[in-house]
Amino acid sequence: MRAKRAKSYRKAMQFYQQAFGFREPYQILVSPDFILAGVSKQVPVKARLEEAVQGQAKFLVTHCGISELLKTTSEFRTQAIAASKEFEKRRCPHQEPIPGLDCVREIMGDENKNNYCVAVQDDDLRAKLRTVPGVPILHVKQSVVVLERKSQVAKDASRQMEKDKLGLSELERSMLRAVKKQANEARNEKRKKKKKTAGPKGPNPLSIKKAAKKPQIPVKAAKPSQEKSASNASATVPVVATSGTKRPRSEGETSVQTAKAATVSGNSATSEEGAKHKRKRNRSAKNRGTANDSAAASQAPSS
Numbered sequence: 001m002r003a004k005r006a007k008s009y010r011k012a013m014q015f016y017q018q019a020f021g022f023r024e025p026y027q028i029l030v031s032p033d034f035i036l037a038g039v040s041k042q043v044p045v046k047a048r049l050e051e052a053v054q055g056q057a058k059f060l061v062t063h064c065g066i067s068e069l070l071k072t073t074s075e076f077r078t079q080a081i082a083a084s085k086e087f088e089k090r091r092c093p094h095q096e097p098i099p100g101l102d103c104v105r106e107i108m109g110d111e112n113k114n115n116y117c118v119a120v121q122d123d124d125l126r127a128k129l130r131t132v133p134g135v136p137i138l139h140v141k142q143s144v145v146v147l148e149r150k151s152q153v154a155k156d157a158s159r160q161m162e163k164d165k166l167g168l169s170e171l172e173r174s175m176l177r178a179v180k181k182q183a184n185e186a187r188n189e190k191r192k193k194k195k196k197t198a199g200p201k202g203p204n205p206l207s208i209k210k211a212a213k214k215p216q217i218p219v220k221a222a223k224p225s226q227e228k229s230a231s232n233a234s235a236t237v238p239v240v241a242t243s244g245t246k247r248p249r250s251e252g253e254t255s256v257q258t259a260k261a262a263t264v265s266g267n268s269a270t271s272e273e274g275a276k277h278k279r280k281r282n283r284s285a286k287n288r289g290t291a292n293d294s295a296a297a298s299q300a301p302s303s
């Protein structure tokens with residue numbers, strides 16, 4: 001079987017599973033005319049039927065069907081009887097056998113309560129079965145077993161069953177539709193807004209930083225030379241420090257500064273301690289003088 005057809009058959013059987021509760025192994029009710037058609041075209045009926053329903057199956061034939069095969073005058077009678085013996089016997093309410101097709105029609109009824117698939121060649125019976133919701137119909141066509149497309153009745157029935165499951169009235173359904181529509185519109189508007197904000201966004205601050213960093217990368221690359229120059233400079237610094245000319249000067253300056261600070265604090269003191277301050281001033285003046293002397297002394301060797 002081609003992959004495409006197998007896929008469509010699998011989908012069809014999934015539909016029957018979901019809508020009508022079909023389960024594997026599927027029960028296939030086989031009519032005597034199907035058995036005869038299959039045998040006459042040398043079709044391995046069981047294997048082809050299982051292929052058509054894309055799953056395991058149980059094959060059923062009614063007593064009326066078997067008795068019809070026993071009575072037939074077809075040249076394929078013996079093969080047909082042999083094939084039917086491989087199927088399970090399905091009890092039917094007919095003490096006196098009736099035509100096989102009529103028996104199948106009766107068992108199926110108007111609802112297919114047993115979830116049977118039906119393998120049948122007769123056009124009239126197939127047409128009748130299409131009016132029963134949820135009946136997978138199979139027939140032999142040019143030595144291929146074909147699964148019919150699901151009928152409109154089956155589609156309508158499954159739709160109705162879904163509605164019944166929801167248990168909504170027509171008014172409730174219309175309200176539900178309106179709510180769904182509103183929700184969809186709101187969602188669409190949100191999406192549009194999102195798109196708008198996504199478009200003309202300002203530049204990403206992170207990206208700006210990266211852009212600023214990029215020019216520094218060549219500087220980093222040029223660092224080794226800088227480091228060399230820096231190391232050279234640092235090498236020169238200790239030479240200056242060891243010369244001992246600048247450091248003493250800075251120390252002298254700081255001592256002067258501290259003396260100044262002391263005088264400032266002395267000025268800010270209260271009038272009662274005026275005499276003490278005068279003494280302090282004298283001392284600080286002396287210090288200043290010594291500091292100046294020391295500074296002069298430190299400057300002298302440098303010059």
Ligand SMILES: [Zn+2]
Binds near residue numbers: 062097
């Ligand atoms: Zn019967």
